[in-house]
Amino acid sequence: MDGARGDVVRLATVSRDGVVESTHYGRVAIAGPDGRLLAGVGNSEGVQFWRSSSKPIQALSVVTSGAADRFELSERELAICCASHRGSQEHVETVRGILRKLDLDESALQCGTHWPGDTDERNRLVREGREPSPLHNNCSGKHAGMLATCLALGADVASYPEREHPVQRLIAVHLSVLSRTPDRDFVFGRDGCGLPTVAMPLSAMARAYARLGAPEGLPGELATAAERITSAMLAAPAMISGEGAFNTELLAHGKGDVIAKGGAEGLFCIAMRRPAPRGIAFKISDGSGRAQGPIAIALLQRLGAELDPGLVERFGRIEVGNCHNEIVGQIEPCRLDLDMMA
DSSP states (O other), X not given: OOOSTTSOXXXXXXXXXXXXXXXXXEEEEEEOTTSOEEEEESOTTOEEEOGGGGHHHHTHHHHHTSHHHHTTOOHHHHHHTTOOOOOOHHHHHHHHXXXXXXXXXXXXXXXXXXXXXXXXXXXXXXXXXXXXXXXXXXXXXXXXXXXXXXXXXXXXXXXXXXXXXXXXXXXXXXXXXXXXXXXXXXXXXXXXXXXXXXXXXXXXXHHHHHHHHSGGGSOHHHHHHHHHHHHHHHHOGGGTSOTTOHHHHHHHHSTTSEEEEEETTTEEEEEEOSSSOEEEEEEETTOOOTTHHHHHHHHHHHTTOOOOHHHHHHHSSEEEEOTTSOEEEEEEEOOOOOOOOO
């Protein structure tokens, strides 16, 4: 939903043998937990859908509703409620474990099906002549968390994807509080898994993540929920995506200072805790996710984050190879003019 020409700037390039083949354009917003926009590159007020970057905020309802305590959800189970997982056996069993605690089975999940991103699990299904189940859907953990919230609220389980369902209304309240965006200004769409997704300015997303990572100014139960959800993401990063994926590796090697969740169509949101709490949101306009790592690393370093050297080496610049296992180019970030307002 990018606007007029001039909305976007160069965020990353893809080169081959010294020649730039592709350029990824986009926008960046950086905010503080007090709600102030601290920096913007391109049109930081441009509007787009949250998609999966909202999952940690959606998962707050699992805690505030009492579901996390009632069903004794582990940190791994809370983490997978925030996930865009690969559908590995580990992911599938974790979601199945939540459903067992709810006395439900996979038929209660209304996320639809797709083939798992995990190669081993996909190959296993093919060998056994089986189709994927809703458990393999990358959003199955989020849906399981919503089912738990339904039961804790005493709400109807069958209709939980509807926009006016109590679970979705509670999520809308949390999104509004963290982003400081009145829900009357929400623009609703349908996400890939069939649930409501909300569009709002990139700056509002940065504000929401700043408050997610530094929740002291939130209402009491919401601040507690934010601490619990972010702690779960850091404790079980493999649940969020999968071993080797940038989102998981950033959580695992960010030294506890970085909470992050990517979304579809090139959106990536970060809560940076040190040296100063900041929310970062950037959107790659063409929807590609291949440059998310280099852009995120560059922004975090620019803001003074202390990152694991191995993480920077792997994702700060990504090598481009060919079919002969030769390195022929790289994906690297462009230098951005970040004029910090404070």
